[in-house]
Amino acid sequence: MTAYDPNNIFAKIIRGVLPCERVYEDQHTLAFMDIMPQGDGHVLVVPKSAARNMLDVDPAALGPLMTSVQKLAKGVKAAFDADGVAVMQFNESASGQTVFHIHMHVIPRWEGVPLRGHTGAMADPDLLKSQAEKIRKTIGFNGWTG
Structure with missing residues (x-):
């Protein structure tokens, strides 16, 4: 397996080097809007610890990650x-992984509405900001102060 690259885009977002539309944050995880969403309200949840994917992540990081994923799943379902x-x-690449920092996609779904393709087209930042605000209000997140 290839080594973890600390300069991947999600590692840079976690360090604050690159911007994101933050939806939720705690000591262990960060959730932000996917800039190439496959559906309205598409959120990514990442652990702050370094790992390429499920194959090398520290098992201790999985509990906090899944707790945040559940919080966001409930939040996006209600918000939308x-x-x-x-x-x-x-x-890994063969499965469709394109950013090599473990991350979970959380996407609200509606009957009869297919997911959009992962085309590389970026969403309107104002739209992402308004969707993030809906989610933050729903989950009661006003910013992390850790």
């Missing part, structure tokens, strides 16, 4: 009045 929520995670 969705019929369901898709939670996805990919491991």
Whole structure:
């Protein structure tokens, strides 16, 4: 397996080197809007610890990660009045992983509405900001002070 690259885009977002539309943060995890969303309200949840994917992540990081994923899944479902929520995670290129920092996709879903393709097209930043605000209000997140 290839070594973890501390300069991957999500590591830079965690360190504050690159911006993101933050939705939730705690001591162990960060959640932010996917800039190439496959559906309205598409959020990414990452552990702050370094790991490429599920194959090398420290098992101690999984509990806090999944706690945050559940919080965000409930939040996006309620914020967007969705019929369901898709939670996805990919491991290595052959599975579709394109950023090599473990991350979970949390996407609200509606009956009869297909996911958009992962085309590389970036969403309107103002739209992402308004969607993030809906989610933050729903989960009661006003910013992390850690």
